[in-house]
Amino acid sequence: xxxxxxxxxxxxxxxxxxxxxxxxxxxxxxxxxxxxxxxxxxxxxxxxxxxxxxxxxxxxxxxxxxxxxxxxxxxxxxxxxxxxxxxxxxxxxxxxxxxxxxxxxxxxxxxxxxxxxxxxxxxxxxxxxxxxxxxxxxxxxxxxxxxxxxxxxxxxxxxxxxxxxxxxxxxxxxxxxxxxxxxxxxxxxxxxxxxxxxxxxxxxxxxxxxxxxxxxxxxxxxxxxxxxxxxxxxxxxxxxxxxxxxxxxxxxxxxxxxxxxxxxxxxxxxxxxxxxxxxxxxxxxxxxxxxxxxxxxxxxxxxxxxxxxxxxxxxxxxxxxxxxxxxxxxxxxxxxxxxxxxxxxxxxxxxxxxxxxxxxxxxxxxxxxxxxxxxxxxxxxxxxxxxxxxxxxxxxxxxxxxxxxxxxxxxxxxxxxxxxxxxxxxxxxxxxxxxxxxxxxxxxxxxxxxxxxxxxxxxxxxxxxxxxxxxxxxxxxxxxxxxxxxxxxxxxxxxxxxxxxxxxxxxxxxxxxxxxxxxxxxxxxxxxxxxxxxxxxxxxxxxxxxxxxxxxxxxxxxxxxxxxxxxxxxxxxxxxxxxxxxxxxxxxxxxxxxxxxxxxxxxxxxxxxxxxxxxxxxxxxxxxxxxxxxxxxxxxxxxxxxxxxxxxxxxxxxxxxxxxxxxxxxxxxxxxxxxxxxxxxxxxxxxxxxxxxxxxxxxxxxxxxxxxxxxxxxxxxxxxxxxxxxxxxxxxxxxxxxxxxxxxxxxxxxxxxxxxxxxxxxxxxxxxxxxxxxxxxxxxxxxxxxxxxxxxxxxxxxxxxxxxxxxxxxxxxxxxxxxxxxxxxxxxxxxxxxxxxxxxxxxxxxxxxxxxxxxxxxxxxxxxxxxxxxxxxxxxxxxxxxxxxxxxxxxxxxxxxxxxxxxxxxxxxxxxxxx
Numbered sequence: 022x023x024x025x026x027x028x029x030x031x032x033x034x035x036x037x038x039x040x041x042x043x044x045x046x047x048x049x050x051x052x053x054x055x056x057x058x059x060x061x062x063x064x065x066x067x068x069x070x071x072x073x074x075x076x077x078x079x080x081x082x083x084x085x086x087x088x089x090x091x092x093x094x095x096x097x098x099x100x101x102x103x104x105x106x107x108x109x110x111x112x113x114x115x116x117x118x119x120x121x122x123x124x125x126x127x128x129x130x131x132x133x134x135x136x137x138x139x140x141x142x143x144x145x146x147x148x149x150x151x152x153x154x155x156x157x158x159x160x161x162x163x164x165x166x167x168x169x170x171x172x173x174x175x176x177x178x179x180x181x182x183x184x185x186x187x188x189x190x191x192x193x194x195x196x197x198x199x200x201x202x203x204x205x206x207x208x209x210x211x212x213x214x215x216x217x218x219x220x221x222x223x224x225x226x227x228x229x230x231x232x233x234x235x236x237x238x239x240x241x242x243x244x245x246x247x248x249x250x251x252x253x254x255x256x257x258x259x260x261x262x263x264x265x266x267x268x269x270x271x272x273x274x275x276x277x278x279x280x281x282x283x284x285x286x287x288x289x290x291x292x293x294x295x296x297x298x299x300x301x302x303x304x305x306x307x308x309x310x311x312x313x314x315x316x317x318x319x320x321x322x323x324x325x326x327x328x329x330x331x332x333x334x335x336x337x338x339x340x341x342x343x344x345x346x347x348x349x350x351x352x353x354x355x356x357x358x359x360x361x362x363x364x365x366x367x368x369x370x371x372x373x374x375x376x377x378x379x380x381x382x383x384x385x386x387x388x389x390x391x392x393x394x395x396x397x398x399x400x401x402x403x404x405x406x407x408x409x410x411x412x413x414x415x416x417x418x419x420x421x422x423x424x425x426x427x428x429x430x431x432x433x434x435x436x437x438x439x440x441x442x443x444x445x446x447x448x449x450x451x452x453x454x455x456x457x458x459x460x461x462x463x464x465x466x467x468x469x470x471x472x473x474x475x476x477x478x479x480x481x482x483x484x485x486x487x488x489x490x491x492x493x494x495x496x497x498x499x500x501x502x503x504x505x506x507x508x509x510x511x512x513x514x515x516x517x518x519x520x521x522x523x524x525x526x527x528x529x530x531x532x533x534x535x536x537x538x539x540x541x542x543x544x545x546x547x548x549x550x551x552x553x554x555x556x557x558x559x560x561x562x563x564x565x566x567x568x569x570x571x572x573x574x575x576x577x578x579x580x581x582x583x584x585x586x587x588x589x590x591x592x593x594x595x596x597x598x599x600x601x602x603x604x605x606x607x608x609x610x611x612x613x614x615x616x617x618x619x620x621x622x623x624x625x626x627x628x629x630x631x632x633x634x635x636x637x638x639x640x641x642x643x644x645x646x647x648x649x650x651x652x653x654x655x656x657x658x659x660x661x662x663x664x665x666x667x668x669x670x671x672x673x674x675x676x677x678x679x680x681x682x683x684x685x686x687x688x689x690x691x692x693x694x695x696x697x698x699x700x701x702x703x704x705x706x707x708x709x710x711x712x713x714x715x716x717x718x719x720x721x722x723x724x725x726x727x728x729x730x731x732x733x734x735x736x737x738x739x740x741x742x743x744x745x746x747x748x749x750x751x752x753x754x755x756x757x758x759x760x761x762x763x764x765x766x767x768x769x770x771x772x773x774x775x776x777x778x779x780x781x782x783x784x785x786x787x788x789x790x791x792x793x794x795x796x797x798x799x800x801x802x803x804x805x806x807x808x809x810x811x812x813x814x815x816x817x818x819x820x821x822x823x824x825x826x827x828x829x830x831x832x833x834x835x836x837x838x839x840x841x842x843x844x845x846x847x848x849x850x851x852x853x854x855x856x857x858x859x860x861x862x863x864x865x866x867x868x869x870x871x872x873x874x875x876x877x878x879x880x881x882x883x884x885x886x887x888x889x890x891x892x893x894x895x896x897x898x899x900x901x902x903x904x905x906x907x908x909x910x911x912x913x914x915x916x917x918x919x920x921x922x923x924x925x926x927x928x929x930x931x932x933x934x935x936x
Contacts, residue, residue: 057090062119066126067282070133071140078137078269085141088229089148093118095226096148102155107197109310111295111317113151120294121147125286127323127335128365130384138264138272142240143279145212145227149244150283152226153204153211163196172199173520174512202512205248209241235265239276246280247287254280255371278380281368285383288361289323291316291354293340315350316357319343320401323361326389336389342404351408354401355394362391435604435725436538437596441625442722443535444482444588445469445633446526449721451486451586452631455550457521458487470636471601471618477541478597480590487515488585489547491558495572498533498545526720537562540590546577547586554580605667605725616667619643621725624667628698628738629721648699648736652687655680665716665736667725677705683734686772690737690765692757698737702769702789705782717753732789754793766795774799780814791891801896807864817900821936829863830929831894833912882910882930897932907935
């Protein structure tokens with residue numbers, strides 16, 4: 022066996038005696054090798070129990086110490102790189118590794134049983150547990166690490182949540198989050214990895230081949246377990262490990278004991294050695310992790326609390342008081358002490374349950390002041406302020422969730438429609454996620470039914486998406502306001518999904534709770550799609566919204582391998598009538614209208630990007646219409662438009678949509694590369710009161726309450742603007758990418774420009790286009806004027822001949838100071854009155870004014886660039902210039918006489934055309 026020595030000793034102020042590894046010289050005796058560790062390690066009770074109190078097997082013990090000594094040198098070099106890569110972190114160098122022997126001894130108490138082999142495995146685990154917190158520990162370094170799915174997921178998370186838009190910040194955060202996430206799992210590989218400089222020379226952290234081959238993976242597991250949940254630790258290390266044949270039979274290893282020592286010692290090393298004064302001063306100027314550094318810099322060593330005569334209590338105090346400006350650091354210190362207390366409590370419990378005489382619970386059971394702010398301030402002191410557990414509390418959680426996740430949030434929307442959309446949205450997200458995770462998955466579908474029960478109706482929504490594990494079902498699903506799809510928990514559940522092209526509809530973590538607006542009871546059954554059907558877990562809310570739902574392993578009805586999640590909502594009375602009809606819309610100026618549930622469902626999901634089936638009373642699946650994938654068959658397209666309006670008004674819609682005039686203009690609408698709708702600009706007088714030619718949906722789901730849209734034929738889906746998912750109706754085009762909106766709208770304007778359409782049919786369309794900020798000049802072809810008491814419709818081609826040398830007057834005052842329905846009162850005084858007031862002048866009729874906010878009135882008509890202004894007078898100027906003419910704009914005042922003979926002054930914008 023190769024044996025090495027450390028030479029050229031030097032004194033480190035914190036560590037003690039250090040020597041540089043020289044692979045050419047043999048080591049001395051065991052005592053000299055021990056001195057290669059600092060005195061604090063050698064004198065610790067754990068080291069003494071493992072190595073110094075053993076009189077037999079000295080040669081084997083020397084071999085173990087030698088291997089630890091060599092490993093300490095190498096691990097120290099690796100851990101020294103942690104600060105270079107992540108300077109925000111407090112000390113993770115060899116001083117931290119050495120300190121864990123002392124801290125672990127304090128927690129375990131004197132004479133804690135540990136044999137030499139356990140001492141070696143514990144020491145190696147200590148040396149290994151944080152070495153993977155630097156890029157060097159990973160093959161390929163930072164560049165290779167950034168190719169991993171974990172890094173891509175983290176980068177995606179931080180990039181989306183980074184409001185500053187600084188990509189470097191997102192990358193740095195992703196670097197640290199990835200290393201922190203992987204460093205525990207990387208320990209197993211590091212324990213046995215070979216680093217090669219060339220074909221002949223290789224290096225291992227554990228130099229002894231026998232120890233590495235037989236105990237390397239166990240050391241890696243124990244080292245990595247400090248980041249595991251304690252239940253995972255207890256399950257994984259549930260049995261002893263016997264020594265190899267060449268080691269003494271009494272050296273039985275209890276991995277659970279060693280894992281508990283490591284996690285408690287790591288949690289307990291939170292004193293000033295981890296945040297030295299000098300480094301704190303340097304980093305303080307850069308405001309790097311200030312609270313964490315201050316907290317540890319101010320804390321003392323962990324010691325026995327001598328006021329407890331039983332010796333079961335530990336304590337930590339501050340070496341100086343925390344000022345008011347340092348309050349965040351005090352709370353960091355408290356949190357660290359609370360964590361230590363929990364680790365000791367949890368470890369003692371699992372060791373007691375383990376019931377092995379050589380793996381007893383620790384002597385120390387408590388940490389003074391943990392989870393007790395008042396007591397902790399006696400030791401961790403403050404100056405000028407008093408810590409208090411003054412937290413925001415919610416007395417009635419059920420009420421808050423019911424209100425904020427229900428009536429108050431969705432005020433004005435049909436409750437049944439809200440719940441249906443939210444449940445289908447969740448199912449859609451689960452299916453789309455599975456399509457990313459399992460690219461061969463092609464048969465995703467949502468299945469919806471309204472089932473009659475003995476005492477009412479039950480709404481059932483089923484899907485075969487990713488499903489939920491028990492932890493998600495009982496955790497994130499019930500975390501009000503927290504969206505699973507936007508959380509980092511998704512990394513452990515579905516690695517790679519966060520950084521993929523997946524786009525969830527659910528974003529706010531509230532939608533599920535909307536169900537309680539209409540539910541007497543609710544049952545949700547789910548399993549991960551990759552698990553067998555015995556993995557189903559059912560969560561049942563028996564009396565509406567409650568903090569204590571029942572969890573069971575009950576299988577859902579009609580369970581199959583094609584089912585991942587089933588939600589059943591027992592509806593309150595009055596939502597569905599005896600015929601199975603539901604309210605189409607409710608409230609506001611509209612009457613209460615009911616439609617068959619199938620039609621309501623079809624209208625709600627007509628834009629969804631996954632198939633939706635209606636399960637009728639005979640349990641037959643009916644595939645509902647979705648956005649047509651080809652436009653040649655007008656019957657299919659017209660049926661889809663009728664579906665958008667729940668078929669209730671299909672006959673009227675078909676009467677007022679001309680296939681040649683309207684359907685031929687339909688074009689797909691994109692938001693960047695994603696197809697989000699099929700629509701054309703609507704023209705013509707809108708017939709009917711309870712329906713729209715077009716609908717706007719949110720994330721593929723349409724609200725019949727407020728989704729009606731007056732400016733399109735067809736339907737478009739846009740992202741939500743808030744948790745209530747209110748529709749952006751007439752202003753929908755601003756919700757999609759500008760380039761995509763421009764491409765669709767410019768083509769629509771171009772198509773309309775080639776058609777002969779009367780002013781009354783195109784006027785609203787022009788106003789919408791201008792209002793969206795786009796040029797409607799190509800479809801501005803006609804104007805309405807009054808001359809000599811008569812109304813004239815004049816095409817632009819005849820404009821110059823009609824106007825001649827007359828002045829055109831555009832009213833200003835009436836628009837600013839009168840209600841819209843009063844704007845044109847003065848022009849109906851009759852031909853005689855009009856002739857008296859406007860001799861040989863032309864009045865532009867304001868009821869057909871092209872508006873874009875106040876652009877029409879605030880346009881700078883003296884600006885030489887007037888022709889490029891997107892408003893009515895800009896269009897007039899553009900046309901005048903195109904005809905080789907010149908314009909003169911000025912404000913004028915005219916006297917208006919009313920029918921009673923009274924006069925008033927009115928301001929106008931006057932246009933004279935010089936031909």
